[in-house]
Amino acid sequence: MTKASVLAATLSPLLLAASCGNAASGDSTAQSTPVAGANSGGEFDGEFAIESFGTFDEPWASAFVPGTSVLVLTTKPGELHAIDTETRQAITITGAPQVDYGGQGGLGDIAFLDSEASASLGTRTIYLSWAEAGEGDTRGAVVGRGQMVCAQPTSCTIEDLSVIWRQAPKVTGRGHYSHRIEFSPDERYLFVASGDRQKMTPAQDTGNTLGTIVRLNPDGTPAPGNPLADRAGASDEIWSWGHRNILGMDFDDSGRLWEIEHGPKGGDELNLVQRGENYGWPVRSNGVNYDGSGIPDHSPDDGFVKPVVSWTPVIAPGNFVFYDGDLFAGWDGDAIISGLVTQGLVRVEVEGTNAREVARYDLGERIRSVIQGPDGALWVLEDGDGARLLRLTPG
Template identity: 70%
Template sequence: MKQPSILFATLSPLALLASCGNAYSTDGGETASTPSPTMDGEFDGDFAITAHGEFDEPWASAFIPGTSMLFITEKPGTAKIYNTDNDRVITVSGLPQVDYGGQGGLGDVAFLPSESTSSVGTRTIYLSWAEAGEGDTRGAVVGRGQLNCASATACSVSNLNVIWRQTPKVTGRGHYSHRIVFSPDEQYMFVSSGERQKQDPAQNTENTLGTIVRLNLDGSAASGNPFADQGSPTDQIWTYGNRNILSMDFDSAGRLWEIEHGPAGGDELNLVQRGANYGWPVRSNGDNYDGSNIPDHTADDGFTKPVISWSPVIAPGNMVFYDGDLFEGMDGDLIVAGLKTQALIRIAFDGEQAREVARYDMGNRIRQVVYGPDGALWVLEDGEGGRLLELRPS
């Protein structure tokens, strides 16, 4: 651990975390390079990759605003904070009880970027997870609390209260989605709500399954939603006809995009538009898993069409619009974590049009990708023992 300086006492506890960790270190240091595929743009795909330890079924990550500390959720219900300055890990207490199993457990984590200059050792934290209900039912929830780092060796979540629940709770353990993203002005919170493998509810706006909901930061329905006059929970809905959205992010122009899993084929990149119906399960460019046909999207089907459709699927984990200059020519491109593809997928944009320009083979299922304060990519592999990888130009 680094020795404290004479400035130590003047820093907030979260700032101190950038200098000190707790009792154990992941030590890092395992380095490799990926092949360089042919692609458009200046970066040639040659990564220098450094491994920084393993995590227990990591699901999501986010940098704590104003720090180089990476908060990592683990699906069984645990979380850790990784100090990218010194390779140390801090465990986090005060986490919710989750319904772990299948695709369920602890899910997404999100912070408010505007709190990056806070002078106190707390940040507002938003978490999503699977919550058990009556009988054999469960559903996704979002909670809001405070991340407290009272010292350089301990962090906890306090005052964590559920502010939104997927409606209704149903049987099964799949397609929770529960990704969280804030509008660029931080006035609204968008949450993806999967159709829980029930299909038909995605076309029924009397529930929030198979939707994206638009909420105030306290979890209440936001004004101006397309069905605001129809009562709860319909008044929460921003889009519907969605399947299983594990990826959402805003581009630099303030447009919200999402990628959702199709069935056997038909993964979709969609521009998120107010009141849009994306067609699931009536239309899909994929087929059912039993081989039965689902009609493809057509120009006259009345549904909002995907900007890109993938068959075979890429099975996305998350995605992030890259906003940095470490990788030449990549600024503004979308980087997608690929599960089935075991790759990072790079997508370039021309306004509201998009095209895939590269795939970077990672050799393992990739659950999450974010970029750090200096522009490096930080990647989490999927599953037990999933590694945290730091990617820089070779």
């Protein structure tokens, strides 16, 4: 057992009452070299102090309300929870949308607007993603926008929530929704990850939005200047395509968008997202199909954008965040990835458009999500039933 696991086991949890592409970047496929518990050039020695802030069933995503110490999280079955991380006061949130729960589907991502950081907690714009049922045995991801209204310090409700974007088309199955949402740093654009829904070939068909990243206005309409807007038969929402199952997106400190996605059996990818580019799925992958049948690996002449980092065996990322805090010395600008299979955190050093894995930190449980708190601490959600919300600081 790692020291981090020992610390986690000895700290008493506080249970909450509310329960052909331009491949200028990544032109050569980089395989990761796992370095367990390594420390690359910083003062942080790889040991965490871990505090538990309660347990939840199947948590999926979390976000701090900008300008506050309030953390809001989603659970896949369809609940919203919140806690004031300074006082440990649980906050009840009602008004979550009805979701199509099952498989990988349910309530998904959550986002607030940094531009509202100076506003009182009373009313904030909130964005949510979830799986929505369609006709027959079909379903698809959606994004909704509403207001989180907190009339009391311990009670909030979601009001005027309406769907502003739908994954198209709705299909059968309950996998690969992706539905991560990320605002550009200036908040002019809303990027949404739209998974291939385990249908594979639609990711190469620009007439639909499966296997794509879409770029929208904040109201959900297609953003002006999208690369396929003038192409007959193509979606005017698409920013990039040829993706499989994107579970993390974030902007680096230079304003570049990156994403991390699950490969099949092998071939998880960290990609620099480029306008109007094709990332190859399912024509190219550094993994193989689950039945063992081969998929051609990326090659310099295949016409697709190559992953900047590729993992085989997989890490099964839950999400990632670019770290820009002060608590963890030497981590500024690094990508911190939550690992499901790896049961911990993976740290990737990013320099410009290049990247390499530099360390892994074992937490002893599948990790669904990691975000950075206002003070630079890491806030981690474990995966599954009875999963803990953890605050990690240098130990």
